[in-house]
Amino acid sequence: MKGTIRTAAFTAGVLIASLGLPAGAAHADPATPRIDLRVLVVSDGGPATDAIAAELDTAGTPYTEVDLRQSGRPVIDAGFLADTVEGRPRAKFQAVVLPNDNPFAADSAEMAALAAYEQTYAIPQVDAYTYARPEAGLQYPVHGGYSGSVDGVPAEVTAAGRAGPFGYLDGAVPFEDNSPTVGESYAYLSTAVAGADFTPYVDAAIPGRTTRGSLVGEYRHDGRRELVVTFVYNRYQQQFRLLARGIVEWMTGGVHLGASRNYFAVHVDDVFAADDRWDTELNCTPGDVDCAQGEGVPRPIRMTPADVDHTTAWQTRRNFTLDLAYNGAGSVDHREDNDGADPLADKLVGDRGRFRWINHTYTHAFLGCRQDVTVVPWKCATGPDGRTAWVGRTEISDEIAKNRVWGRAAGLPLDDDELVTGEHSGLKLLPQQPTDNPNLATALADNGVKWLASDNSRDPEQRRVGPAETVSRYPMNVFYNAGRAAEQVDEYNWIYTSRAQGGSGICEDHPDTSTCLSSPLSTTTGYTDHIVPLETRIALGHVLSNDPKPHFIHQSNLAEERIAYPVLDGVLDGYADLFAADTPVVNAPMKDIGVELRRRAAWRTAVAAGKVSAHRIGDTVTVEAPDGVATTATMPAGTTRAGAGFGDAYAGQVSGWVTAAGPLTLTLPSSAAPLAAPVGVDGEAASTRTAPPTRVPAGVTEQVPYTPER
Structure with missing residues (x-):
């Protein structure tokens, strides 16, 4: 032949x-x-x-x-x-x-x-x-x-x-x-x-x-x-x-x-602060920039100590740790308004070791351009010279540093490398702010920040901002301004229905939006029957896609009716029903996710450039990659490198990252032989054995392969 x-x-x-x-x-x-x-x-x-x-x-x-x-x-x-x-x-x-x-x-x-x-x-x-x-x-x-x-x-x-x-x-x-x-x-x-x-x-x-x-x-x-x-x-x-x-x-x-x-991490933003509430009559959020100035009466949503007890019990039951992104000024302001009392902060600080903590800036200030909120939607303010007016380096640095000091004083187990800015501000935000605040990178350098959260819906690829690299987060469609299911459904209906049905019309303007509704959901059953299953399916899809990016919700979703838990339970229950015990969901902290994303990017670049090669001869696997590029591989359990075990166990095999000086050599166990x-x-x-006869029987037509609709 x-x-x-x-x-x-x-x-x-x-x-x-x-x-x-x-x-x-x-x-x-x-x-x-x-x-x-x-x-x-x-x-x-x-x-x-x-x-x-x-x-x-x-x-x-x-x-x-x-x-x-x-x-x-x-x-x-x-x-x-x-x-x-x-x-x-x-x-x-x-x-x-x-x-x-x-x-x-x-x-x-x-x-x-x-x-x-x-x-x-x-x-x-x-x-x-x-x-x-x-x-x-x-x-x-x-x-x-x-x-x-x-x-x-x-x-x-x-x-x-x-x-x-x-x-x-x-x-x-x-x-x-x-x-x-x-x-x-x-x-x-x-x-x-x-x-x-x-x-x-x-x-x-x-x-x-x-x-x-x-x-x-x-x-x-x-x-x-x-x-x-x-x-x-x-x-x-x-x-x-x-x-x-x-x-x-x-x-x-x-x-x-x-x-x-299979990764799943959940960040809870605005901890210690209060989130403004959606107004079902005005179809906006009084106190926030989607309402005209002075329109409506703000009705804040804030967790209670009982909500914290529920959260810690949930974490224990689920064997899962939430990442709390906190704003220290939320507690300071609450104490000023309540004769020095803040039972929520006392409870969270007392249970601080039960969570992972992330600096979310002191006051949750917007750190991009100066916002002109006299119009809806807001726009970037300009100076006398017509140029964009930016929040300054010192202000940004103070927001980062002051919150860090507050957290240290409270004994929170912080990682100073990580930061989530309020609304991911400072980073580019279309259509109003098409570029990063030029003062953001220097402020990050002032404070030694290495990992900066971004919103995956508008900034999905990891990129460098001064000394930091971004970690894109998936926003869950459980809204920050909803503590009750009826509020969530009302806002969901307004966003995703047509103008003729009283909605925003976003789906008419952007028909590729994946969550559009043909008719409004019931405010009584719509959350349980439609939103929870859909959000569960979307998030579980991310988990099953080898995607380490975290998801984020807000403290308001753990308060009042605690509407986040049905979605989180749906993801974790669905996962547990599908996978064996040796394939657990990976619940990683933000900086580990950032490192994973960075390594993947370098590896993909090297592979695409043809700079990675590997082969197997008998029981020996040899991998060559560029200097400084970590190698990722999956091998049978029992594989060794220089006599020591290779990788970490997952799904019945071992896998991991290795940075080697020169070729990487792995020895397979005897069980890996064909x-x-x-x-x-x-x-x-x-x-x-030979293949069965290939003659098509009388009356049978071989069908053209069917393509599923997306």
């Missing part, structure tokens, strides 16, 4: 690996192949391959994409897939992802080259979304199976899936059903062809039958292994997010660059 290396020594090396013999024995043989830790993604522009590529991108796993739609694309032949380096056979890719089991024309030389490559180097293949058919080891759906919508279907990880690549899941894989009018998921449910070596990993009940059909399964034939996925998905859907880790671990054998974890091929149903080795 053209380009395929076959020698007696090489065949012996592959045999040693395939039989699971000690890897060191194979490594001594110069014919033991080198497998580069890079994935080949062959795309047809569909959502399934796009989703897998996005998962690799986010984790930091190098891959090469070949787009079949491009006329000038590389030809996939033996030379493209493999060569020899320093006398050793080299496989250039550790796994292959195809749009389906065979996206090429009949009798394609490219598919033949891929099949030969997979056989020669024991390279696994993922069929990102394929029709259930004998070529993929499955019966056509007309033979007792099903093809159609699987919206809302409760799929399950099988025993083989839990013992294999999907062991980080508890079992349930619920398919989304977010709209009764939009088709979201489509699948082919079927059982294995008689005699095929097919192992379902995720399945679901076949409608109208007592049998279950495969949605994800492994098919072994002709010396090849395929992960056969028979449902369509995009990168955002929960069912894919749940299975994405397992797909990557299956195709890489758990040995790959990059890492993935396993012997399982025996087929009739005793024949599965790796030598």
